[in-house]
Amino acid sequence: AENGFVPAGAISNGEHVNEIGGGISQFATTTFNAAYFAGLQIDTYQAHSEYFSRYPRGREATMGYPAPNLAFTNNTPYGIMIWTSYTQTSLTVTLYSTPYGLAAQTGSVEGTSGKCTTVTTTRTITFPDGTTTQDEFRARYRPPGSTTC
DSSP: OOOOOOOOEETTTTTTEEEEOOOOTHHHHHHHHHHHTTTTTEEEOOOSOOOOOOOOOOOOOOOOOOSSEEEEEOOOOOEEEEEEEEEEEEEEEEEESOOEEEEEEEEEEEEEETTEEEEEEEEEEEOOSSEEEEEEEEEOOOOOSSSOO
């Protein structure tokens, strides 16, 4: 609170609560998707433990202190400016740079792990020379109100 954070929605021990710094995952998910579609290397991320319909299924990130965290690397030969803006009802993260790789979600497969749902999302990045590369991102969602799978 002394650093300007205010209470907002969070998950603690499987319960929906208001906590100082809650809601930061909206920013994390928006930043994750900006990096995802820019074709950047995503080094560290963690999907929510529970699925929220406001986020793309299997393509989202949560944050907390001291963990989990979100980290990505500018693996392009160009600088990137990160510009954020918000209104009372929206948040936007824009990455400005010279185009390098065009990324798209090219697959999504759902499965189960115990009582949990797993989602594996495939991203394909196309580079200026026409070459492509693929990577995968994984999420595991437990049933609402549960603390385990």
